[in-house]
Amino acid sequence: xxxxxxxxxxxxxxxxxxxxxxxxxxxxxxxxxxxxxxxxxxxxxxxxxxxxxxxxxxxxxxxxxxxxxxxxxxxxxxxxxxxxxxxxxxxxxxxxxxxxxxxxxxxxxxxxxxxxxxxxxxxxxxxxxxxxxxxxxxxxxxxxxxxxxxxxxxxxxxxxxxxxxxxxxxxxxxxxxxxxxxxxxxxxxxxxxxxxxxxxxxxx
Numbered sequence: 596x597x598x599x600x601x602x603x604x605x606x607x608x609x610x611x612x613x614x615x616x617x618x619x620x621x622x623x624x625x626x627x628x629x630x631x632x633x634x635x636x637x638x639x640x641x642x643x644x645x646x647x648x649x650x651x652x653x654x655x656x657x658x659x660x661x662x663x664x665x666x667x668x669x670x671x672x673x674x675x676x677x678x679x680x681x682x683x684x685x686x687x688x689x690x691x692x693x694x695x696x697x698x699x700x701x702x703x704x705x706x707x708x709x710x711x712x713x714x715x716x717x718x719x720x721x722x723x724x725x726x727x728x729x730x731x732x733x734x735x736x737x738x739x740x741x742x743x744x745x746x747x748x749x750x751x752x753x754x755x756x757x758x759x760x761x762x763x764x765x766x767x768x769x770x771x772x773x774x775x776x777x778x779x780x781x782x783x784x785x786x787x788x789x790x791x792x793x794x795x796x797x798x799x
Contacts, residue, residue, distance in 0.1 A: 638771045643699035652690045652793075657683065664692060679721070682728045689796035697788045705739050705780035711757040713738040727795065733788035742779045754781065 650664035653671065660676045660683060676683050714737050721730035743761060744753040750766040752775075766772055775781075 637704040638768070638775060639701065639703040640768050640771065641699065641701045643697070645698075646696045648694045648696075650692050652686060652688050652692060654688060655683075655686055662686065662692075680728050680730075681724055682722055682726060685725070685727050686793055687796060691794040691796070693792045693794065695790045697786070697790075699786045701782075701784045703782045703784075704775060705782040707780070709739050709780045709782070711739050711741060711755075711780070713757055727793045729790075729792045731788060731790045733786065736785045738783050739780050740783060742775060742777055742781060744777060745775065 648666065650666045650672075652662060653665045654663040655661075660678070662674045662676055662683075663671060664674055665671045715735065716737075717732070717734045719730065719732040722728055738756060740754045740756050742752055743755045746752075747769075750769045751763050752766055752772075753761055753763050755761045
């Protein structure tokens with residue numbers, strides 16, 4: 596559990612200390628919902644990003660399970676394919692490999708009395724035998740932490756995790772979180788997912 600909270604703290608730093616790992620804030624609220632917001636509405640901040648990469652299969656060694664890929668900029672890299680990928684023989688030179696990486700982190704005020712806790716969950720899907728290699732792997736880390744202190748002048752909050760570790764974070768949405776107070780609980784959810792798909796080369 597201690598390692599999981601350290602992992603969560605690292606994600607918090609990526610968001611609030613401006614490293615650029617998650618630079619886009621999710622802004623899906625309509626004007627109508629903003630007008631309807633009340634003092635009982637829980638503050639919530641979500642940041643996310645999606646990175647898509649495409650490369651061409653240059654070579655395949657089925658014995659060593661090494662696939663050589665080349666991207667659109669001419670960069671070449673060798674990829675060691677796991678034994679879990681049973682459909683490697685279906686891949687051919689010239690095929691296109693597309694990867695999508697999704698990453699998000701959400702901060703939400705938890706209900707009063709919510710116990711401090713940390714949990715993880717993982718999921719994966721893969722292509723059926725005989726199909727083109729494809730799959731998705733996802734991981735989610737969730738933690739409920741306590742607000743130990745809030746500096747309204749600098750908009751810095753001190754959060755304390757289940758194992759007693761603390762971290763100072765910069766609040767980027769001060770107006771949204773202005774009703775938060777010391778003693779409140781915050782639920783932090785960090786999600787990352789990687790999807791890989793192989794598209795066969797078009798026949799001439």
